[in-house]
Structures are given as C-alpha cells and as structure tokens.
Amino acid sequence: MAINYEFFETPNPTGDGTKTYHPRVVSYGSISTDTLAKEIQDACTLTRADVKAVLVSLADKMAQYLSYGQKIHLEGIGYIGVSLKCPKKISNKEDMKHAPVMFKAVTFRADEELKQKMQRVKMERSSVRVHSAQISEEGIDRKLTEHFAKEAIITRSSFQHLCNLCESTAYRHIKRLVEEGKLQNVSTPHNPVYMPCEGWYGK
16 A cells, blocks of 8 residues: 655745645545454454444543643654634733633644654555646536536535536635625535525526
C-alpha cells in the first residue's frame, strides 16, 4: 500500500500570475472504529467488542481531560491538546478582562516514533481524477437549466457529477448559487436537496 497524492495549484496572494503547485494526499474515506477494532482483534488476544469498548472509553476520557486543560500523551502516537480562539481583537490588557475566549480545535503533535514509521511510507501519484473541470459560471447555469428540464431537484452529489467537479468545488458553487438566489434548499441542513428559485433554470 502507498499514499496516493495529486498536485494542486498553490494560491498566489501577490497576483503576479506566477503558478506553483503543491502535493496533497488524496483520501478515499476514513477508517471506522469497527474496522480498527476488528484488525486489532486479529493482531492480539482481545475480542473485537473489548477493543471497541476501550476505544469508545478512550474517546470519552480524552474529552474529559482535554476539558480540564490537560494534554494527553499516547505513547508511540503523540500529544493531543486544545487550542483556543478569541473573535475579538485584543490590543491591550483592558481588552483581556471581557474578551470572549472559545474552543478552536483539538491539536496533535506526533511522537518521533510515529514520524519515523511514516518516513518509510511509499508515495504514488493518484490514478483517480480529483481536479475539477474548467467550467464557467455561465456553463454551470446552462447545465442546471438542462438538468431541471428533466428533474425537479438536485443534490450536491448529482451537481458534482453533472458539472464534473471535485467535492469541495461543488460545495463552493452550491453555496454561491444559494447566496445569489438561484437555488434553494428544500430539505434539512444536514441532508440538503436543492430546487431552482423562481425565475431560474426554466422554473
């Protein structure tokens, strides 16, 4: 097995037209707790149920100690901690008295042992196309007009395939179309289904 990667254009804030590219891991999904539990079961004397119970309990305990401001060290894996954010700009000590401080993210710093194991990992260029097609906003409008002439709704997944886009680009365009009043979500936020707004795409 190897890590699949692809090259992506690096944003250029200078706007001088120079293009550079950086490699990025191409992920095909995530590994579930059940999968880890089964594979650990096969490698030791613990049962799958035992391993899963330990992993679930570990997650609970990690959340508990992180909420106390503690760092957690998993030997051979790394250090896990918490980072914070403040939405208000702090420029003096007086601002600190009433500044709202919130949770930002769970941080991770790998142990050297884990880093050394990863140094031996093979890399392969991805054979799966992960870049979006070059399509204009007008081209997207044309494809949606054709789609809604036959179908009443569209999902993010079907929009992605219709316009030959990668997932992140499809999300970005759908967000834009909703903000422009061209599409509307007629379902729930967690399971969106879109229909044209009045006056768009033949409706």
